[in-house]
Amino acid sequence: MTESIAIQDMYDEPAAHCYGCGRLNDVGYQIKTRPDGETTLTEFVPEPFHTAYIDSTYGGLIASIIDCHSTGSAAIFAMRAEGSTIGSDPAPRFVTAHLEVDYLLPTPLAPIRLVGRATEIKDRKVIVETELWVDDRVTARGSAVLVRIGSE
Amino acid sequence: MTESIAIQDMYDEPAAHCYGCGRLNDVGYQIKTRPDGETTLTEFVPEPFHTAYIDSTYGGLIASIIDCHSTGSAAIFAMRAEGSTIGSDPAPRFVTAHLEVDYLLPTPLAPIRLVGRATEIKDRKVIVETELWVDDRVTARGSAVLVRIGSE
Numbered sequence: 471m472t473e474s475i476a477i478q479d480m481y482d483e484p485a486a487h488c489y490g491c492g493r494l495n496d497v498g499y500q501i502k503t504r505p506d507g508e509t510t511l512t513e514f515v516p517e518p519f520h521t522a523y524i525d526s527t528y529g530g531l532i533a534s535i536i537d538c539h540s541t542g543s544a545a546i547f548a549m550r551a552e553g554s555t556i557g558s559d560p561a562p563r564f565v566t567a568h569l570e571v572d573y574l575l576p577t578p579l580a581p582i583r584l585v586g587r588a589t590e591i592k593d594r595k596v597i598v599e600t601e602l603w604v605d606d607r608v609t610a611r612g613s614a615v616l617v618r619i620g621s622e
Numbered sequence: 623m624t625e626s627i628a629i630q631d632m633y634d635e636p637a638a639h640c641y642g643c644g645r646l647n648d649v650g651y652q653i654k655t656r657p658d659g660e661t662t663l664t665e666f667v668p669e670p671f672h673t674a675y676i677d678s679t680y681g682g683l684i685a686s687i688i689d690c691h692s693t694g695s696a697a698i699f700a701m702r703a704e705g706s707t708i709g710s711d712p713a714p715r716f717v718t719a720h721l722e723v724d725y726l727l728p729t730p731l732a733p734i735r736l737v738g739r740a741t742e743i744k745d746r747k748v749i750v751e752t753e754l755w756v757d758d759r760v761t762a763r764g765s766a767v768l769v770r771i772g773s774e
Binding site: 484485487488489490492495496497498519520521522523524528529530531533534535537538565566567568569570571572573 | 636637639640641642644647648649650671672673674675676680681682683685686687689690717718719720721722723724725
């Protein structure tokens with residue numbers, strides 16, 4: 471059951487106002503990232519006005535949701551590496567030091583799935599690689615370096 | 623006088639609906655990028671809700687405005703390289719193939735200046751490096767690979 475809890479719902483209050491993923495930011499995207507087997511999953515539906523060219527999703531939005539998906543994924547992967555339980559143990563917080571996005575194809579203005587994998591977990595640093603899927607195609611890839619903050 | 627015209631106001635209609643820089647997207651950011659000597663300049667004021675932690679600007683927004691600033695800057699640099707005049711000649715359109723952002727410091731929730739430089743202009747490809755300034759500090763750096771689209 472705990473596997474269905476979104477990591478962002480476990481962030482402490484100072485981190486809960488993020489425009490991308492804060493549950494207390496009423497006008498933000500409020501993305502939710504959950505463990506999904508060995509990977510992480512974020513699902514997001516762009517609004518009709520989130521356009522680049524009409525019918526494609528704005529690249530800045532893609533970078534934004536990859537960013538928050540990556541910080542959330544880093545927290546999930548770090549907790550797993552430490553044997554912590556998502557939903558009961560405190561969630562660590564990560565910030566983005568470096569973000570890269572490769573735009574491979576136009577992303578249709580349609581439901582998006584972000585799949586995250588950790589390629590490095592070391593001390594306070596986690597690297598998360600992300601595939602952005604629409605239907606059966608990967609239209610963008612992300613890579614982010616996340617750094618743990620706060621006391622622990 | 624033509625130097626004060628924003629490149630985004632010269633985009634043809636299909637490109638004018640972008641959430642980041644389209645003049646016809648009523649709910650978007652509508653950023654404006656102008657030539658500024660040898661560089662390009664975009665000024666942007668985040669809204670109070672564009673937060674990461676409270677008092678800092680959301681990293682996804684930073685990536686977004688660097689993205690659109692970079693496509694606009696690529697058009698400006700390409701036009702200059704070709705001897706075209708911004709404001710009277712048609713503006714070429716570029717899309718982002720690759721975007722990188724280094725988050726160097728927390729960016730205060732305050733007016734932002736993006737300064738762009740071209741480091742490569744070759745055939746249909748332009749590389750734009752961006753500094754993000756708040757007051758007298760660079761808090762983030764961007765690098766983008768832009769590819770020209772459309773007929774010319």
